[in-house]
Amino acid sequence: MPISRGFRGRRAEVDPTRVPPGQYVVRDFPVLSAGPTPHTPLDEWSFTISGAVDEPVSWTWEELLALPTESITVDIHCVTKWSKLDTTWKGVSVDTLLEGVDTEGDYVTAWSDGDYTTNIPLEDLTGGQAWVAHTYGDEPLEPEHGGPARLLVPHLYFWKSAKWVRGLELMVEDQPGFWEAAGYHNYGDPWKEQRYWSD
Amino acid sequence: MTETALWLDGNAMAGLLEETFGAEMTAVVRRCQSCGQPHAIGKHRLYRGAGEVLRCPNCGDVALRISVLPDRNVVEVRGIWRVAVPRD
Amino acid sequence: MPRAPIRWRTVAVSEVVDETPEAKTLVLDVPGWPGHAAGQHVDIRLTAEDGYQAERSYSIASAPEDAQLALTIERIDDGEVSPYLAGEVRAGDEFEIRGPIGGHFTWRVSDGGPLLLVAGGSGLVPLMAMLRHRADQRSDVEARLLLSARGLDDVFYRDELARLENVAIHYTLTRRRPEGWTGYARRVDVEMLTEVGPAASEHPLAFVCGPTAFVEQVADGLVALGHPPDRIHTERFGPTGG
Numbered sequence: 409m410p411i412s413r414g415f416r417g418r419r420a421e422v423d424p425t426r427v428p429p430g431q432y433v434v435r436d437f438p439v440l441s442a443g444p445t446p447h448t449p450l451d452e453w454s455f456t457i458s459g460a461v462d463e464p465v466s467w468t469w470e471e472l473l474a475l476p477t478e479s480i481t482v483d484i485h486c487v488t489k490w491s492k493l494d495t496t497w498k499g500v501s502v503d504t505l506l507e508g509v510d511t512e513g514d515y516v517t518a519w520s521d522g523d524y525t526t527n528i529p530l531e532d533l534t535g536g537q538a539w540v541a542h543t544y545g546d547e548p549l550e551p552e553h554g555g556p557a558r559l560l561v562p563h564l565y566f567w568k569s570a571k572w573v574r575g576l577e578l579m580v581e582d583q584p585g586f587w588e589a590a591g592y593h594n595y596g597d598p599w600k601e602q603r604y605w606s607d
Numbered sequence: 608m609t610e611t612a613l614w615l616d617g618n619a620m621a622g623l624l625e626e627t628f629g630a631e632m633t634a635v636v637r638r639c640q641s642c643g644q645p646h647a648i649g650k651h652r653l654y655r656g657a658g659e660v661l662r663c664p665n666c667g668d669v670a671l672r673i674s675v676l677p678d679r680n681v682v683e684v685r686g687i688w689r690v691a692v693p694r695d
Numbered sequence: 696m697p698r699a700p701i702r703w704r705t706v707a708v709s710e711v712v713d714e715t716p717e718a719k720t721l722v723l724d725v726p727g728w729p730g731h732a733a734g735q736h737v738d739i740r741l742t743a744e745d746g747y748q749a750e751r752s753y754s755i756a757s758a759p760e761d762a763q764l765a766l767t768i769e770r771i772d773d774g775e776v777s778p779y780l781a782g783e784v785r786a787g788d789e790f791e792i793r794g795p796i797g798g799h800f801t802w803r804v805s806d807g808g809p810l811l812l813v814a815g816g817s818g819l820v821p822l823m824a825m826l827r828h829r830a831d832q833r834s835d836v837e838a839r840l841l842l843s844a845r846g847l848d849d850v851f852y853r854d855e856l857a858r859l860e861n862v863a864i865h866y867t868l869t870r871r872r873p874e875g876w877t878g879y880a881r882r883v884d885v886e887m888l889t890e891v892g893p894a895a896s897e898h899p900l901a902f903v904c905g906p907t908a909f910v911e912q913v914a915d916g917l918v919a920l921g922h923p924p925d926r927i928h929t930e931r932f933g934p935t936g937g
Binding site: 443488 | 656658660662672681
């Protein structure tokens with residue numbers, strides 16, 4: 409592999425202990441997508457928890473915004489090797505959304521507008537590890553970055569933070585999602601570099 | 608960024624397709640499994656997420672997914688693809 | 696269509712030529728290059744010292760008849776790859792290319808015409824390969840070029856374009872115009888396409904290249920004028936190309 413003298417790309421200098429193996433820190437916020445940007449009108453939007461639950465629960469956009477909101481600062485790591493540090497978001501903790509929900513499922517399929525799904529163990533979405541985020545920085549989350557709301561699960565590779573999320577389906581059996589069925593690791597821990605099936 | 612700016616046409620995938628299938632694929636006609644319309648692969652819409660996703664230009668359904676792993680490409684093909692592969 | 700297997704190969708830069716303040720042509724030594732058709736592109740892969748890699752696609756600027764392969768790259772602010780290729784790179788530097796790639800957006804003299812080439816900015820590159828091929832073959836296929844640019848100083852190959860024989864060249868300058876400019880000064884629209892021609896009744900072969908939105912708009916305009924979609928070939932330069 410020939411080295412291209414002087415090539416660095418757009419990467420920033422950072423504290424290496426914050427960067428998972430094989431990742432490079434970028435200053436911009438790359439936009440990647442498996443499909444077109446959906447544009448569900450907010451008056452038609454809802455978020456639903458369903459599946460292996462006693463009773464499905466649903467919120468309209470106004471109802472979601474009325475829930476307790478947290479401000480968080482997290483690092484995010486994309487499987488395509490870019491990382492972005494200290495990103496700030498506002499959203500509703502998944503713990504809040506799951507309050508009062510009884511389930512026998514240990515797994516979750518997060519599903520979005522379009523045909524995107526991703527699977528995450530329920531225990532990775534609880535205990536303050538995940539949010540339905542509607543604000544990035546100080547602005548409403550832009551459609552190209554997943555707005556009006558996306559799932560945010562920063563301790564896993566960012567393909568698990570489903571853009572345009574519309575619901576969580578509780579599952580008794582784990583069901584690989586869009587990328588998990590197409591070569592990507594079922595769990596996706598960036599610190600163990602779990603990018604692909606063979607990792 | 609407008610939505611049309613998020614996709615390239617299938618011609619942008621020509622290098623990866625040729626590397627994967629061993630032949631020039633952009634002129635291949637695929638009949639969509641969902642809407643039934645035929646379109647050349649080069650006219651399909653390429654999205655880049657974790658891997659590459661090629662979608663029917665009419666209905667948007669997935670036509671092809673290619674994930675480039677370190678040691679292999681994982682390929683999922685949908686619809687009816689009519690390919691004529693010349694013999695040397 | 697050449698069917699040599701395409702794989703990554705290492706190339707060395709033989710010469711760097713300034714085209715405009717923002718763009719350079721890289722002339723490459725490619726041992727064993729199988730040849731290409733005008734309109735095709737290559738994928739470029741750069742590797743940093745720590746192993747970081749980035750890939751982008753660039754259209755081939757040189758005609759198939761040229762002895763060396765040439766790529767013209769415009770530097771995009773904050774781009775990942777273009778500031779390196781159109782800024783840092785010097786003769787002797789190495790990187791990898793894969794190609795030639797692209798069966799859909801090609802033109803050979805034997806494909807005939809009349810030819811309508813519509814370029815938005817750096818979309819001129821593959822169309823220039825076609826015009827160079829046409830000139831090298833001394834072809835008299837009727838050819839028109841409509842080029843949209845921000846200003847004249849953004850136009851690649853200006854002198855060469857001026858010297859091309861029997862090609863009708865139209866510029867539309869969307870941001871900066873020289874004193875006394877009487878040419879087009881707006882985005883390409885149906886009226887402009889009608890004036891530039893040829894009419895759909897002449898069954899031209901159209902090649903449109905540039906940013907995605909530009910290509911969409913021009914292609915829609917040509918279809919609206921009655922050009923059949925299968926005579927309109929498009930190559931979109933995506934927003935992530937940088």
